[in-house]
Structure formats: C-alpha cells, structure tokens
Amino acid sequence: MNPEKMRNGADRLRALNVQQRVEVVLDERGIPSIVKRTAGNEKRIESVGEIWRIDDEWWRMPIVRRYVEVILEGGGRVVLFEDLMTGEWFAQMPA
Amino acid sequence: MTRTPRLTSDTAACCWIPLFALRCETARRPELASLPLALLAPDDTRRLWQVAPLARRAGVKPGMTVSQAIGLCPALKLCEPDPVHYDEQFARLVAALVTVSPVVEPVELGRAYVGTDGLERLYGSPQQIVKEIQMRSAECGMRNLPNAECGMGNAECKGRRREANDPSLKFRNPHSAFRIGWGRGKFVAWVAATRAKPGEAVPVPVGGEAQFLASQRLAVLPLDPDTHRRLLQLGVKTLGALVALPEEAVVSQFGRAGRRLWRLAAGLVSEPVVGRVVPEPIVAALTFFTPVGDRDLLAHALDKLVDRALGDPRRSGWRVQVVRVHAELEHGASWLVAATLKDPAATRERIAAPLKTQLERSPPAGAVERLVVEFTAFAPGTAELQLFARDAGAAARAGRRRALQSAAREIALRIRRPMLYHVIEVQPWSRLPERRYALIDYEP
Numbered sequence: 001m002n003p004e005k006m007r008n009g010a011d012r013l014r015a016l017n018v019q020q021r022v023e024v025v026l027d028e029r030g031i032p033s034i035v036k037r038t039a040g041n042e043k044r045i046e047s048v049g050e051i052w053r054i055d056d057e058w059w060r061m062p063i064v065r066r067y068v069e070v071i072l073e074g075g076g077r078v079v080l081f082e083d084l085m086t087g088e089w090f091a092q093m094p095a
Numbered sequence: 096m097t098r099t100p101r102l103t104s105d106t107a108a109c110c111w112i113p114l115f116a117l118r119c120e121t122a123r124r125p126e127l128a129s130l131p132l133a134l135l136a137p138d139d140t141r142r143l144w145q146v147a148p149l150a151r152r153a154g155v156k157p158g159m160t161v162s163q164a165i166g167l168c169p170a171l172k173l174c175e176p177d178p179v180h181y182d183e184q185f186a187r188l189v190a191a192l193v194t195v196s197p198v199v200e201p202v203e204l205g206r207a208y209v210g211t212d213g214l215e216r217l218y219g220s221p222q223q224i225v226k227e228i229q230m231r232s233a234e235c236g237m238r239n240l241p242n243a244e245c246g247m248g249n250a251e252c253k254g255r256r257r258e259a260n261d262p263s264l265k266f267r268n269p270h271s272a273f274r275i276g277w278g279r280g281k282f283v284a285w286v287a288a289t290r291a292k293p294g295e296a297v298p299v300p301v302g303g304e305a306q307f308l309a310s311q312r313l314a315v316l317p318l319d320p321d322t323h324r325r326l327l328q329l330g331v332k333t334l335g336a337l338v339a340l341p342e343e344a345v346v347s348q349f350g351r352a353g354r355r356l357w358r359l360a361a362g363l364v365s366e367p368v369v370g371r372v373v374p375e376p377i378v379a380a381l382t383f384f385t386p387v388g389d390r391d392l393l394a395h396a397l398d399k400l401v402d403r404a405l406g407d408p409r410r411s412g413w414r415v416q417v418v419r420v421h422a423e424l425e426h427g428a429s430w431l432v433a434a435t436l437k438d439p440a441a442t443r444e445r446i447a448a449p450l451k452t453q454l455e456r457s458p459p460a461g462a463v464e465r466l467v468v469e470f471t472a473f474a475p476g477t478a479e480l481q482l483f484a485r486d487a488g489a490a491a492r493a494g495r496r497r498a499l500q501s502a503a504r505e506i507a508l509r510i511r512r513p514m515l516y517h518v519i520e521v522q523p524w525s526r527l528p529e530r531r532y533a534l535i536d537y538e539p
Contacts, residue, residue, distance in 0.1 A: 013165060013173070016518065016532040054526050063527065079528075092528055 011075035016095060032068055032080055035091065044070045053084075069094060102370035104198045106221075106301070108228055109276045109284035110188075111291075115205025117145040118183045118272060120174050129156070130172040133164060137176045141520045144176060162521045162530075173535055175517060177497075181439060186414060189195030190439070190474040191231045195224075200281075200372035206288075210280050210368035221277045225296040232273060280365030281302060286315045295330020304362030309335030316356055322349060334360035374413060377470040379404040386425045392449050393463060400468035402448045410470065414439035417472035420450050423465040430459035439474035 022049035025034035036042040056063040066083040071077055079092045121128045130149035143164055146155050153168035164171055185204050198210025211224050218227045261312045276287025278299035287297040299307045311334045313326055331337050336368045337360045345353040358364045379400040419433040434449035503515050516534035523531050
C-alpha cells in the first residue's frame with residue numbers, strides 16, 4: 001500500500017513502521033543474502049529466521065507478501081518482505 | 096447534629112449545550128471549526144467520543160473506531176480529549192447559573208438544571224427568568240442575545256448576526272448552542288431544551304405539560320433499546336400514542352419501568368431540581384512553637400495548610416474561589432492577604448501560588464506566631480470533575496497532558512516546527528504492520 005495513502009487529507013495521521021523500498025540479492029534458494037537500502041549502503045545477511053507468507057484483501061486490491069526475518073551483519077534485526085504482486089522488496093522493523 | 100437544608104425546586108430550566116466538549120475545543124482553537132473534527136474517547140483512544148457535524152456528514156459516528164472513521168472521512172481531524180479543561184469550562188457555566196438561582200443541579204457535561212421556584216418576584220415571568228439565565232451565562236462567555244436585549248453596539252451586533260448565519264462560526268462558540276427549556280419538573284424542561292433552537296428557549300406553561308409532551312418522539316424517554324424497539328413494533332411513535340394506551344396495559348407489558356414511562360409521558364411525574372448547599376468557610380491553622388520569620392518556612396507552612404483545608408470533607412464537590420491567609424505576629428501585630436481565583440481551583444499549587452506571590456511581595460512585618468488559611472468562597476466543580484472526567488485515570492492523563500503541552504510549546508518555540516506526535520492504535524489486529532499504529536501531530 002502506498003504509504004502516502006495512510007496519511008489523512010489534513011496530513012494529521014501518519015502510519016508507523018512504514019515499509020522502505022530496498023534492493024535484495026537472493027541466493028540460489030531464493031533467500032535474501034544481501035540488502036541494499038541506498039546506493040553504497042549494502043549489508044550482508046548473517047542469518048535468516050522465520051519465513052512466512054500473507055494473502056490479504058483479496059476482495060479489493062490483493063496483498064500477497066513473503067516475509068523473511070533476517071539478522072544483518074553487525075547484529076541489526078529487520079523483516080524483509082517481497083511483494084509477490086510486483087516483485088519489489090521492502091524492509092520493516094520487526095513487530 | 097446540624098441539619099443540612101435541602102435546596103429543591105419544582106419548576107426547572109434545563110440549560111443544554113450539545114457536544115459541549117467538542118465545542119470547548121473549537122472555542123479554544125477556532126481553526127478547527129472549519130474541519131471535520133472528532134474527539135477521541137477519554138477512556139479508549141481507539142474510539143471516537145464526539146463528532147462534529149462536518150464529520151457526521153461523511154458518515155462518521157460516535158463510538159466508531161479510528162480506523163473506521165478514517166476510512167469514511169480521510170480528512171478527519173482527531174483531537175485528544177482534555178476532560179479537565181471541559182470540566183473547568185462547565186464549572187464556569189455552573190458558577191454563572193448559581194448567580195441566577197441557588198438551586199443548580201449539574202447532570203452531565205453541558206447540561207444543568209436551574210431551579211426557578213420563587214424567582215418570579217426577582218425577575219418576573221418564566222421568559223424573563225430564562226432571559227436572566229441567558230444574560231448571566233453571557234457573562235461567562237455566552238453570545239446569544241439579540242441587540243435589543245444586550246445593548247450591543249451596531250458593529251458588534253453585525254458580527255454576532257454573521258455568527259448566527261455562519262454554521263462554522265456558530266460551532267466555534269460553545270455557548271452559541273446554548274438551549275434552554277423551562278417547565279415543571281426536570282423531564283419536561285429537558286424535553287423542551289431538546290426542542291429549542293440554538294441560543295433560544297422553549298418554555299412549557301404549567302398545566303400544559305401533557306399537551307406539550309403528546310407530540311414528542313418516543314426517543315425523549317429514558318428507554319433502553321429493547322423497550323424502544325418493542326414500543327415501535329407496537330406502533331407507538333410519540334408520547335401521546337403511549338399515553339393513549341391504558342396505563343395498566345403498559346405496566347403489564349413493561350413492568351415497573353413501564354409505569355414510570357407512562358407517567359413521564361403523561362406529564363404526571365415532576366422530578367424536582369435538587370441543589371447543594373454551599374459550605375461554610377473552611378479554616379486550617381498552625382501555631383508555631385517559636386515565631387517564624389523565614390519566608391521559605393512560611394511558604395512551606397502555607398502549602399501544608401492549603402492541603403489540610405482541601406482535605407476537609409465539606410470541601411468535597413466544591414472548588415475554592417476565594418482564599419484568605421492571616422497571621423498573628425509577635426507583639427500583637429497581624430498580617431492578612433486574600434486572593435480571588437479567576438478560575439476556581441481544587442489543587443494546592445493553584446491555590447497557594449497567588450498567596451506565595453503576595454508573601455514575597457509584601458511579607459509580614461514580623462515573625463509569625465500563628466498562620467491561618469481560610470477558604471471563604473466556593474464554586475461547584477470537583478464532584479463534576481470526578482463525574483465527567485469519567486475516571487481518575489482520565490483526569491490524571493489530562494494533567495500529564497497539560498505538563499506535556501507546556502513542554503511542547505517550548506519545543507515549538509525553539510525549533511519552530513511541530514516535532515511531537517502521539518501514537519494511536521488504528522488497526523492493532525492487522526496482519527500488515529504498517530496499518531497497526533499511526534502518529535497524530537501533537538498540538539499544544
């Protein structure tokens with residue numbers, strides 16, 4: 001969902017934990033191995049935790065995501081997800 | 096044992112400002128009046144409490160969750176409730192009503208009954224009593240009198256006429272929506288108030304209750320939804336239709352509650368307005384072992400005495416309006432200061448602050464042997480605060496918010512842009528993390 005749409009018209013309400021677009025390099029199994037947030041800022045993934053998938057809102061604009069919980073080099077924990085409708089990858093803070 | 100006199104009145108004027116809390120917000124921040132506005136509930140910030148007409152037009156209703164409301168009206172402006180502020184505003188209104196009649200019964204935020212028995216000799220007919228109520232309320236910020244009655248200048252009057260025609264301006268002023276109903280008993284007065292237009296009054300002549308009530312909708316009765324539905328299914332849509340049924344038939348269907356409803360609808364029940372007796376002055380005194388001249392020590396003693404006086408059970412339900420401090424000094428001299436609080440208070444800080452200022456400015460001429468704090472005048476309030484703030488938690492939140500507001504103002508002054516937000520739950524159950532919580536601008 002477009003994060004801008006989460007704001008109301010008066011710009012009063014802002015969604016928390018909005019996903020950020022990232023680029024992901026996948027290994028041969030299709031699991032992320034490197035995450036690039038911005039150009040020149042890429043991090044290797046040290047370990048992969050849970051993987052899950054959600055299918056939601058099939059009745060209007062379907063949302064299909066594959067989530068991967070990862071630990072980055074240096075110890076940062078993030079949740080990556082692939083929008084299976086568009087093939088784009090995003091990063092979010094873990095819940 | 097002293098007997099407390101009861102202040103009651105059979106005839107009542109019901110003074111009602113619908114959406115009082117919301118109107119208080121728009122009065123405080125006029126820029127909100129033109130926005131689709133809703134107040135969050137004091138006890139559950141996921142739900143809406145009061146909704147402005149602009150937002151209602153978009154389908155937003157009280158009790159909805161924030162996410163439902165935003166879905167219906169994306170431009171909805173949400174406001175954190177400030178129950179203490181609403182309570183203070185209402186206390187001002189009640190204090191103004193007390194100047195008309197000693198018998199005043201606050202019921203809920205924005206609704207109070209004024210007992211009018213015996214006021215005819217002071218003011219004249221019920222219409223004139225109502226005018227008096229409107230005028231006294233005007234003194235606490237009300238703007239609902241036409242030119243001829245309030246003696247305004249032309250320019251001012253034009254402004255008020257503009258206010259009367261502009262709905263957003265009308266909504267901005269909490270008192271322009273002031274409605275009054277007058278009649279015998281609280282129920283008739285309340286129904287009359289609900290029929291009055293904003294800024295106007297509906298008097299129901301004594302003896303004409305049944306005729307007035309007959310055409311009113313069933314919803315004016317204090318009904319539970321099930322009884323309301325059943326009555327509608329029976330084809331009863333007005334109080335007149337209910338009264339047309341035999342009383343015993345209604346009782347057999349609805350039991351004791353049915354009898355009460357039938358009698359209310361027939362205008363046979365006349366609940367009197369019950370006022371409260373203003374307490375006698377409350378005194379707290381402290382005799383020092385050795386005379387004290389140190390100002391800090393005196394200020395500390397003042398705090399303790401104010402605390403002790405506030406704790407007097409007679410003070411319960413009242414805010415302090417006038418406080419006096421007198422001191423007996425060495426060698427028979429004395430010292431006296433008094434303070435009238437513009438906004439009556441029930442907290443030590445607010446009561447002691449003006450006294451301490453005077454202590455600094457004009458201290459006692461000698462060492463103090465005995466210090467006496469006396470609350471001499473009161474305004475209704477504290478009981479209402481507990482009643483309308485719903486719970487102590489809501490009141491405490493409001494207190495914390497005030498402290499935060501002053502901090503936020505300071506931050507805004509320093510960095511010149513809003514940087515404070517409040518986290519609210521939008522769809523905490525959502526599987527999509529970005530939909531669970533949101534930030535609202537925190538505006539002091």
